[in-house]
Amino acid sequence: MKIIETGIEGLIGIETRVFGDERGYFFESFNEKTWKENVGDLPNFVQDNESMSHKGVLRGLHFQKTPHSQGKLVRVIQGSVLDVAVDLRKDSPTYGQHYKMILSGENKQQFYVPEGFAHGFLTLEDNTIFSYKCTNLYNQESEGGLMWNDPKLNIDWGIDHPILSEKDRFYQDFINFVSPF
Template sequence: MEVIKYRIEGLIAFKPRIFTDDRGYFFESFNEKIMREHIGDFNFVQDNQSSSHKNVLRGLHFQKPPYDQGKLVRVISGEVLDVAVDIRKNSPTYGQYEKVLLTGENNVMFWIPPGFAHGFLSLKDDSIFSYKCTNFYNKESEDAIIWNDPEIGIDWEVEYPLVSEKDDEAKTLKEFESPFIL
């Protein structure tokens, strides 16, 4: 499994070796030993899956401590542009983001640790997005940064995404007081 580290500390992609033949394909979609070598200690407690039509944008979501979550995300089928924004106080990359293309063909898995806002844009109809979480969902702890915050400046590569009312009314980074410490 190839490990890809990004300029923002903590963000890691895992690209599996895919073995194909005339019967189909096989790849290792999770390896605890490799993940622990690069992520450290974790315990996945909840798996989530969503399906999105083309141009649906979800995010930028996170859960505040003590219910903060690390997420290992991947696309089962379809294609998404996945984005993680650093919202850790005192981080030299606070407010900066990384974008990763996740597809049902490349099978790349993207690790987003606690302290990041997360969102994605579906680039194809019926994209199936899967994520493993290190903490249970807690409604009172959920929060979001607005997807089109000019201070963050994410190029989502689409002019008019389909966004939920809740996501469209999220706060800006300037309005946000981060509970996350680097």
């Protein structure tokens, strides 16, 4: 496991060690001992989720408010995404800043998005399978989000007209946002 520094406290990229040969490949997507040695405190993962999306689908920017806030360890099993996390922690020196990375079935990289961040991703290929471990159970009443294309956040998604859910079309702008974190 190799840590990819993001410049935002708690937000880390993870490069996994992949063993490949003529049969295919093997890698550990999660190992408690390795996590503790490389990252530190182990999050208590309580829910795993998986989604499949077509090229051009943008899911986000989502978060869950306390006491149901979630940390997420995300990865792509098949296809690729542009993955984005935005720091929503009011007292953080990087409040409102974002970090992006490409996750793919090929590069096997992972992204740990702790509690206090909005998270979203844009699928770059058809039939992309996205998987994530969560530190808290989903709670519909605690769900929140920000506009994916908010000018204040200035995230370059590389697309002007992504495919959005109805919910993602009407999230709040960052200027009027009051962070629950």
